[in-house]
Amino acid sequence: MAKTIDVMSLYPKDMNIYGDSGNVLTVTRRLALYGYEPRVTAYNQGDPWPEHIDMVLGGGGQDTGQKKIIDDFFTRADALAALAESGTPMLMICGMYQLFGEYFETVDGTRLDGIGVIPAHTIGRDVRMIGNLVEHSDEFGDVIGYENHSGQTFLRAGVGVRPLGRVDQEGRGNNGEDHTEGARVHNVIGTYMHGSLLPKNPAIADFLIRTAAENRYGEFGTADQTDAQAAELARLDKVAAEARAVAAGRPR
Amino acid sequence: MAWNSFATPLIGKGVRWASRLLRHGGSAFPGKVVETIDPTFLARTLGRLPLGVVLVSGTNGKTTTTRMVASMLSDLGLKVFTNPTGSNFTRGVVSALLQQVTLTGRLDADIAVLELDEAYAVHFVKQVRPRYALLLNVMRDQLDRFGEIDNTARLLGHVAEATDGVVVLNREDPRIAALADLAPKGTAVRYFGLSDGLKALFPSDDDMATTVSVEGAGDGAAPRAAAAGRTAAADHEALELPADVTFTAFGDHRATFRLDGAEHTTDVKLEGVYNLYNAAAALAVVRAVVADAPRARTAAAPAGGEAFRGRLGRFAASDTPALIRAVSRVTPAFGRGEVIDAAGSPVELLLVKNPMGFRLSLASFPPEGADTMIVINDEYADGRDMSWLWDVDFTSLRATGVRQVSGVRAWDMALRLGYDQVPVDATDTDIESALNVFVHANPGTPKHIYCTYTAMLRVRAALGRIAHVADAGVGR
Numbered sequence: 001m002a003k004t005i006d007v008m009s010l011y012p013k014d015m016n017i018y019g020d021s022g023n024v025l026t027v028t029r030r031l032a033l034y035g036y037e038p039r040v041t042a043y044n045q046g047d048p049w050p051e052h053i054d055m056v057l058g059g060g061g062q063d064t065g066q067k068k069i070i071d072d073f074f075t076r077a078d079a080l081a082a083l084a085e086s087g088t089p090m091l092m093i094c095g096m097y098q099l100f101g102e103y104f105e106t107v108d109g110t111r112l113d114g115i116g117v118i119p120a121h122t123i124g125r126d127v128r129m130i131g132n133l134v135e136h137s138d139e140f141g142d143v144i145g146y147e148n149h150s151g152q153t154f155l156r157a158g159v160g161v162r163p164l165g166r167v168d169q170e171g172r173g174n175n176g177e178d179h180t181e182g183a184r185v186h187n188v189i190g191t192y193m194h195g196s197l198l199p200k201n202p203a204i205a206d207f208l209i210r211t212a213a214e215n216r217y218g219e220f221g222t223a224d225q226t227d228a229q230a231a232e233l234a235r236l237d238k239v240a241a242e243a244r245a246v247a248a249g250r251p252r
Numbered sequence: 253m254a255w256n257s258f259a260t261p262l263i264g265k266g267v268r269w270a271s272r273l274l275r276h277g278g279s280a281f282p283g284k285v286v287e288t289i290d291p292t293f294l295a296r297t298l299g300r301l302p303l304g305v306v307l308v309s310g311t312n313g314k315t316t317t318t319r320m321v322a323s324m325l326s327d328l329g330l331k332v333f334t335n336p337t338g339s340n341f342t343r344g345v346v347s348a349l350l351q352q353v354t355l356t357g358r359l360d361a362d363i364a365v366l367e368l369d370e371a372y373a374v375h376f377v378k379q380v381r382p383r384y385a386l387l388l389n390v391m392r393d394q395l396d397r398f399g400e401i402d403n404t405a406r407l408l409g410h411v412a413e414a415t416d417g418v419v420v421l422n423r424e425d426p427r428i429a430a431l432a433d434l435a436p437k438g439t440a441v442r443y444f445g446l447s448d449g450l451k452a453l454f455p456s457d458d459d460m461a462t463t464v465s466v467e468g469a470g471d472g473a474a475p476r477a478a479a480a481g482r483t484a485a486a487d488h489e490a491l492e493l494p495a496d497v498t499f500t501a502f503g504d505h506r507a508t509f510r511l512d513g514a515e516h517t518t519d520v521k522l523e524g525v526y527n528l529y530n531a532a533a534a535l536a537v538v539r540a541v542v543a544d545a546p547r548a549r550t551a552a553a554p555a556g557g558e559a560f561r562g563r564l565g566r567f568a569a570s571d572t573p574a575l576i577r578a579v580s581r582v583t584p585a586f587g588r589g590e591v592i593d594a595a596g597s598p599v600e601l602l603l604v605k606n607p608m609g610f611r612l613s614l615a616s617f618p619p620e621g622a623d624t625m626i627v628i629n630d631e632y633a634d635g636r637d638m639s640w641l642w643d644v645d646f647t648s649l650r651a652t653g654v655r656q657v658s659g660v661r662a663w664d665m666a667l668r669l670g671y672d673q674v675p676v677d678a679t680d681t682d683i684e685s686a687l688n689v690f691v692h693a694n695p696g697t698p699k700h701i702y703c704t705y706t707a708m709l710r711v712r713a714a715l716g717r718i719a720h721v722a723d724a725g726v727g728r
Contacts, residue, residue, distance in 0.1 A: 017400075018637060018639035018640070018643075019638075019639030019640060019641065019642030019643050020639075020642075021642060021643065022639070022641075022642025022643075022668075022671075025642070025671050025672075026671060029671050029673075062400045062401070062402050063400075063402070064402055131636065132636060146636070146637045146638065146639060148637065194637065194639040195637075195638060195639055196639055196642045199642070199667050199668070199671060200664075200667070235670070236667070236670050236671070239663060239666050239667045239670050239679075240667055242663040242666075242679075243661075243663035243664045243666070243667045245663075246660065246661065246662075246663050246664070246681070247638070247661075247664065250630060250636065250660070251636070252636075
């Protein structure tokens, strides 16, 4: 009997843009190829809160999407914060990254609260940071993706939040100024990287999977993995390596 | 009128001739010159058309639908001016006009049917108020240009606001249907739509994201239930709005449309089920023009000329069978279900630009009994972001597999197929070499090539060379 891992897809109906569902698919397929049984629950506003959550994946959205989920999101803020503090791996892209921060200040100066899981705030800007991006992470190597956001995010200093990676040029990443991209706190990753992120960055996908398995079963065992599954995983990673090499050389 | 306006056609034509001679290449260059020396040329020239301007915009299907509307109107007897494929921006329209106007600046046409890119449509309507606007859909496409799809819908809202005759809207796209509120007082609103049975084939942009995450959740085993994500509210709204033309059923090169409560089935030359829905859109706008014709005939007076009044009289008498016949005669546009014979196999070229278009193409061309190739580029015209490939469900290719994956982003595509468990025979970023292997394998077997825009241009050019080589070698 394969070990189950419960993955929660957070607000896939309204916070899901630019291929964010590719992240869910990647985690699901890789879990299966490691010999686990992935069980994905789509959580949308008004749904019952799942009994067991080993991993949370959230995506980006348009302003209208954010408006639709925001009330429900605040009612789930404590539950999400507790999960984050207890070490549940989470990946929050773009819009959900911003909402996991402390607050968002719109272009006209209005302050909208976030749930404060990530010590960061975002300032709305008229200029969009958009294009192919490579960032350098000590934890995951080079992270390759496509950023697409107009908010400038600033990490709060001195409270243990680190960037996910560093970018070489000005005008890209979290805020275009301090060469940071994304955020790392507990086992939570916040980032502006689409692409989709996880298919071309299997190191991050495997971090989420490994952490989820260790939390639930005490270790990341692959005893149920067949040789065919191991071979398929290796093949996918070879294709990903080729795709990464091409993507890293493409114009902005 | 500017002092020099009388000379504009001559200058424009001169520039066009000179730019051809100098192999300047860009078809918009003469338009640029004329926009500078005579900024009212566009409004003045189109303003003289007795039946006005039909503006077609939306993310998917602009080119095909514009071609359908133009083809149907001329089939029904009108003289139609339309902009050629690809010049869907204001300057391109000016350039196209320059080729057609007489030296006195007259355009020999009754009506213009113009395809405009969403952003350029906003520019255009500031200069020319269209009498008819046909707004097709807003999908995730070219996001690096327009930002988000709500934004794109806002751009099309400006078109609805500027239209003074009839706005024709896609009832099934909630963002488009909502534009009805923006139509000015006195402007009529008509809808084209789908029967309940076909709605599952055409999920809206919002439904699509939901469907894909369900797919992810089931690890490929989940049933395809595109309609499952439709909200009750959306269905309810759809029930409330009567469609002027409803696409109700299709078969192999056959389509059924419901007009005035009666079903009409016809043969079609068009490929792909999404093009049949575009045909419903075209029918709806053509019906609106026909309905206005008697009034236009009265208004035309002697200035319109006897020949025009005669054409208009015949056009005004077009009945539903004549309209349906006109649909049956429309032929596919470049790269929209075009079939080329290469090395002894029929090769079908399928342009894919966004998740919805790709999904509909996959649903329209069953892979069984054919070889499949996918060519993905990421030039500016294609969109640089590869994220969209992850919003397409490729599991329908699992049984047959894909023979060749090519283009600049071949490896991104191969990775996408890998996660959908679709077998891939070969991945090669070099389009020409991949295409050579692909078309020469299994002679006689139909081939499907899905390509992004710039990939399509490369594939066509390479196919031309291959077809030429085949001709010379076999000497048929």
